[in-house]
Amino acid sequence: MQTSQPILWTKALEKRFGGVRAVSGVDFSLQPGELRCLIGPNGAGKSTFFKIITGQLKPTSGEIWIGGKNVVDAEPHVIAELGVGIKNQVPDVMNGLTVRENLWLAAASRLKGMEVARGVERIAERLSLGPIMDRLVGALAHGQRQWVEIGMVVVCDPQIILLDEPAAGMSDEETVLTAELIRELNKKTTIVVVEHDMQFIRKIARTVTVFHQGRILIEDNFDVVIANPTVREVYLGRSGGL
Ligand code: ADP
Numbered sequence: 556m557q558t559s560q561p562i563l564w565t566k567a568l569e570k571r572f573g574g575v576r577a578v579s580g581v582d583f584s585l586q587p588g589e590l591r592c593l594i595g596p597n598g599a600g601k602s603t604f605f606k607i608i609t610g611q612l613k614p615t616s617g618e619i620w621i622g623g624k625n626v627v628d629a630e631p632h633v634i635a636e637l638g639v640g641i642k643n644q645v646p647d648v649m650n651g652l653t654v655r656e657n658l659w660l661a662a663a664s665r666l667k668g669m670e671v672a673r674g675v676e677r678i679a680e681r682l683s684l685g686p687i688m689d690r691l692v693g694a695l696a697h698g699q700r701q702w703v704e705i706g707m708v709v710v711c712d713p714q715i716i717l718l719d720e721p722a723a724g725m726s727d728e729e730t731v732l733t734a735e736l737i738r739e740l741n742k743k744t745t746i747v748v749v750e751h752d753m754q755f756i757r758k759i760a761r762t763v764t765v766f767h768q769g770r771i772l773i774e775d776n777f778d779v780v781i782a783n784p785t786v787r788e789v790y791l792g793r794s795g796g797l
């Protein structure tokens with residue numbers, strides 16, 4: 556239900572790679588405070604959609620509005636300054652630096668002076684990274700590295716967080732903790748999460764948007780979405796079913 560002005564919306568958004576329509580005519584709208592899940596099979600266009608929103612890729616056509624501004628031509632740093640943070644699907648960490656150094660670099664890109672150190676310490680505490688702060692990121696287990704990446708986004712205090720497969724490769728226990736972390740972050744921040752893991756989605760989902768072949772197939776609450784015959788057909792045999 557429409558309750559206020561969307562914090563983010565797109566109109567007829569399109570991205571073609573040669574003959575491939577990775578994103579095709581997407582009208583997407585996000586209300587402040589939402590925790591939206593974005594699901595869909597591999598190649599559905601989810602990561603491309605995130606990269607267009609954050610200015611990492613330019614759309615072929617269409618509009619993107621963030622906080623009332625048309626940002627279709629904006630560079631990534633401008634989108635970040637508008638308060639959009641992203642954890643990409645492919646890691647953006649520096650493996651040869653420590654957790655603390657990675658968090659510092661991320662914080663220093665958005666915060667000034669003493670705020671950087673304070674921000675790093677606050678995030679270390681909030682994400683329980685204390686014991687691994689001086690370890691090299693390249694030596695961490697995959698799940699821990701994902702948390703460092705989430706920390707690198709959160710330390711910049713964004714208004715909107717986009718998380719592309721935050722639970723990929725995690726153990727069951729780490730997945731549960733990540734779901735809890737996302738719900739906690741959502742108390743103050745609007746979040747969009749791309750994930751494959753249906754158990755994970757079930758734990759956090761409210762409104763779920765399903766992408767298929769670059770388009771929005773259905774958008775509804777979790778129970779309606781997983782009962783939808785087309786959604787089941789799209790997933791069957793690809794993610795082990797629903
Ligand atoms: P998802 O994240 O849903 O798995 P992607 O957004 O990564 O999907 O990919 C959507 C489609 O766009 C796929 O067919 C993929 O091969 C294609 N694609 C993505 N990035 C590129 C690129 N940089 N160059 C060419 N094709 C791409």
Ligand code: MG
Nearest residue numbers: 601602603644
């Ligand atoms: Mg992807």
